Amino acid sequence: MFRHTGHRRNYKHNLRLAALLCLTAGMVNVAGLLAFQVLTTNVTGHAALLAEHLSLGHITASFTIIAWLLLFLAGAFFSGICTRLAGANSRHSYTIPIIVEFVLLISVGLLAAGAKIPAKNAGYFAGALLFAMGVQNALVSAISGSVVRTTHLTGIFTDLGIDLAEWATVKAANVSRLKKRIILRIVIITSFILGGIISGFLFMKLHFRTFYISAGILTFTLFYDAFRINLQWWLRRRVKPLKRTASTK
Numbered sequence: 001m002f003r004h005t006g007h008r009r010n011y012k013h014n015l016r017l018a019a020l021l022c023l024t025a026g027m028v029n030v031a032g033l034l035a036f037q038v039l040t041t042n043v044t045g046h047a048a049l050l051a052e053h054l055s056l057g058h059i060t061a062s063f064t065i066i067a068w069l070l071l072f073l074a075g076a077f078f079s080g081i082c083t084r085l086a087g088a089n090s091r092h093s094y095t096i097p098i099i100v101e102f103v104l105l106i107s108v109g110l111l112a113a114g115a116k117i118p119a120k121n122a123g124y125f126a127g128a129l130l131f132a133m134g135v136q137n138a139l140v141s142a143i144s145g146s147v148v149r150t151t152h153l154t155g156i157f158t159d160l161g162i163d164l165a166e167w168a169t170v171k172a173a174n175v176s177r178l179k180k181r182i183i184l185r186i187v188i189i190t191s192f193i194l195g196g197i198i199s200g201f202l203f204m205k206l207h208f209r210t211f212y213i214s215a216g217i218l219t220f221t222l223f224y225d226a227f228r229i230n231l232q233w234w235l236r237r238r239v240k241p242l243k244r245t246a247s248t249k
Contacts, residue, residue: 020217020224022187024217025041025133026199030196031214035112035118035210036126071128098222105129105132106211108125108128156189167179
């Protein structure tokens with residue numbers, strides 16, 4: 001899912017990546033909103049909010065939002081540097097960003113749960129989550145060749161609308177590839193929304209520990225390829241002897 005890049009990457013890799021990491025992003029976004037009253041994947045909304053605060057003369061609030069925007073940018077920059085320095089085909093190009101994101105999610109959960117007044121430091125926690133989402137979005141975009149983006153839906157809805165319009169007018173010979181694109185867009189949208197719904201329910205029970213669940217899904221995505229390869233090896237070791245035994249009877 002992560003280790004396949006370039007010509008070795010196929011549609012299924014992007015589909016799995018979209019399903020798992022869009023789920024994570026949706027969870028972080030809603031948990032961040034419920035915990036700190038900040039949308040932690042919504043850069044466009046923050047830009048609009050910045051314009052509003054500047055027009056009303058709210059300078060302190062404006063600086064906070066500028067810091068959030070720069071932190072998302074810094075996360076994307078950090079992820080891009082890791083990819084370029086390690087090489088796009090190196091597993092370290094995705095391991096380091098994923099570990100950094102994992103640490104940030106766990107840290108926000110721990111520190112917010114331990115804080116007497118979490119709302120007092122909400123801006124810092126939100127900034128950490130925006131950095132983490134910048135890391136994730138840039139990483140997924142680089143690995144998938146800009147096919148998958150996990151932290152926002154505006155562009156995805158736009159692309160889906162264009163694809164649906166093309167599907168309504170396209171000739172039969174081009175339908176197969178177009179259907180795959182449409183399915184991928186729908187998976188991205190559905191996973192993000194589903195992640196938000198799950199996070200909303202979990203937050204009522206777990207509060208700040210909801211971020212641990214997001215970090216757990218992130219860990220699973222990191223080791224997914226290893227899990228899958230080991231499972232396939234185990235199944236081959238078990239199934240082949242059974243087939244030989246059955247054929248000798």
